[in-house]
Amino acid sequence: MDVDTQLEGSPKAPKPHDFLWFPDGNVVLATDTYLFKVHKSLLSVHSSVFKDMFELPDVGHDSSIPGGPGRSDAALASDSYKGVPMVTMVGDKGEDVAHLLRAVFDPNYYHRDDDDTPLEVVVALLLLSTKYDFNGVRKNVIRHLSRHYPMTLREYEAADRDEDVPLFGKSREDCDFSLLAAAVTAEADVLLPCLFFVCSNYSIDTTLDRMQSVPREALHILIRGRESLTTCINKFIVSLPSQLYEREPTIDCPRVSSRSCFANASCSESNLEDYIQTQFKTFTGAIIMGDCFGFICRECRYIAESMVDEKRKEIWDAIPTRYKFPEWGVLQDKLKALLESCNKSMDCDRHTSICSPLHPVSR
Numbered sequence: 198m199d200v201d202t203q204l205e206g207s208p209k210a211p212k213p214h215d216f217l218w219f220p221d222g223n224v225v226l227a228t229d230t231y232l233f234k235v236h237k238s239l240l241s242v243h244s245s246v247f248k249d250m251f252e253l254p255d256v257g258h259d260s261s262i263p264g265g266p267g268r269s270d271a272a273l274a275s276d277s278y279k280g281v282p283m284v285t286m287v288g289d290k291g292e293d294v295a296h297l298l299r300a301v302f303d304p305n306y307y308h309r310d311d312d313d314t315p316l317e318v319v320v321a322l323l324l325l326s327t328k329y330d331f332n333g334v335r336k337n338v339i340r341h342l343s344r345h346y347p348m349t350l351r352e353y354e355a356a357d358r359d360e361d362v363p364l365f366g367k368s369r370e371d372c373d374f375s376l377l378a379a380a381v382t383a384e385a386d387v388l389l390p391c392l393f394f395v396c397s398n399y400s401i402d403t404t405l406d407r408m409q410s411v412p413r414e415a416l417h418i419l420i421r422g423r424e425s426l427t428t429c430i431n432k433f434i435v436s437l438p439s440q441l442y443e444r445e446p447t448i449d450c451p452r453v454s455s456r457s458c459f460a461n462a463s464c465s466e467s468n469l470e471d472y473i474q475t476q477f478k479t480f481t482g483a484i485i486m487g488d489c490f491g492f493i494c495r496e497c498r499y500i501a502e503s504m505v506d507e508k509r510k511e512i513w514d515a516i517p518t519r520y521k522f523p524e525w526g527v528l529q530d531k532l533k534a535l536l537e538s539c540n541k542s543m544d545c546d547r548h549t550s551i552c553s554p555l556h557p558v559s560r
Contacts, residue, residue: 211291217298224251225283226298230291232278233298243301246329250284289328293321300326300334307334309341316365316372320379327383339385340536342376346391348525348532350513353391370399374407381415387532390517390525397423398476422520426512430480433508437485441501449496458497482506 214231222234241248276283286294296318299306307314307322319338326335345364347353364372377392379385396404396419404423408416441459450458479485482502486493493501517524 214291214295217295217302223281225278225281226294227278227283227285228289228291228294231295232283233294234281235298235302239301243333244329244331289325290321292317293325296321297325297329297331297334301331307337309337312345312364314341314365316367316375319365320375323376323379323383323385327385335383336535336538339388339532342380342385342388343532346376346388346395348387348391348529350510353513370403370407373399374411377415377419378408378411381411386522387528387535390520390522390528393419393422393520394426394477394516397426398478418520425519426477426516429512430477433505434480434485437505440504444500444504450494458493459501477509477512480505480509480512482509 211227211230211232214233217231217233217235219234219236222236224235224237224240226233226235237247237251241251276285296307300322307318319341322334323338323342325331326338344352345356347356360369363369367375373392373395377389377396380388380392396407399407401420401423404419408419411419444459482505485505486498486502514525517528522528
């Protein structure tokens with residue numbers, strides 16, 4: 198059925214998109230706000246979902262797509278618009294679809310190293326590239342996000358986690374929770390352990406306020422993991438004075454005869470109270486020793502700082518299992534395989550994008 202008359206008569210009818218309306222396009226994608234006249238062949242190259250749909254005998258009839266992460270069993274429905282086959286992208290916002298199609302048709306629209314990309318663009322690309330299996334776009338977004346939500350402690354410490362420095366044009370809090378919700382829906386498990394961990398460093402009130410869009414199961418994982426993480430850090434901090442007391446001072450300690458460096462460690466228990474419920478970023482040997490054990494000599498301080506930092510590394514290594522994921526090594530191998538496959542397909546993707554009609558003729 199041709200529905201162009203119905204659409205034009207509707208008070209909130211979707212309108213042709215200014216950029217993504219190609220006169221020689223042979224399929225119209227319809228959303229709540231926009232119509233996109235594009236090319237089946239290019240969509241098929243980038244998306245297995247559209248490829249499978251376009252191979253159906255008659256695209257004008259209702260169609261369904263294969264199940265998968267973030268997909269619906271009836272996410273696409275087809276009709277026609279002014280004689281051109283039309284596919285209605287059920288449940289997808291026009292602006293989000295525009296971001297996805299721009300990333301496919303315009304090679305300069307999204308770059309995986311551009312941290313000034315708006316957050317809503319990144320979220321839309323991750324969700325819709327997963328839903329419709331645009332593998333090239335999905336891999337680039339995951340590569341981009343993996344720099345900010347890494348798998349090694351060294352990379353995590355090197356990443357700029359300054360709360361006052363925005364990411365993707367938003368506060369870190371906005372980014373962390375929005376991206377966690379998107380990654381859960383997209384089943385981007387290579388990103389999830391670090392995202393769960395980062396969100397665990399916020400207060401419980403912030404967590405509950407921000408997690409309304411995340412599935413209940415994911416919220417339970419976050420809260421349980423947060424509780425486990427906090428308990429682990431607190432137990433270590435509380436036991437630190439006694440652990441130091443039991444340690445032998447170094448040979449170079451100026452107080453070695455009296456064991457005074459570590460023997461007096463218990464005197465700082467009151468100072469450690471400030472570090473109960475501490476965030477992981479302040480759980481370092483240098484910070485805790487500097488604030489709570491200033492009387493320890495340089496030689497003994499090195500040993501004490503190493504104790505804290507070893508525990509910090511131990512906690513980091515256990516993050517994936519704390520949130521019910523495989524260990525870091527398994528996830529690193531998965532990310533490596535994903536990025537290598539992305540590199541192999543890059544030349545093909547680049548050729549396809551360059552050959553795309555980026556500047557449509559006026560309608």
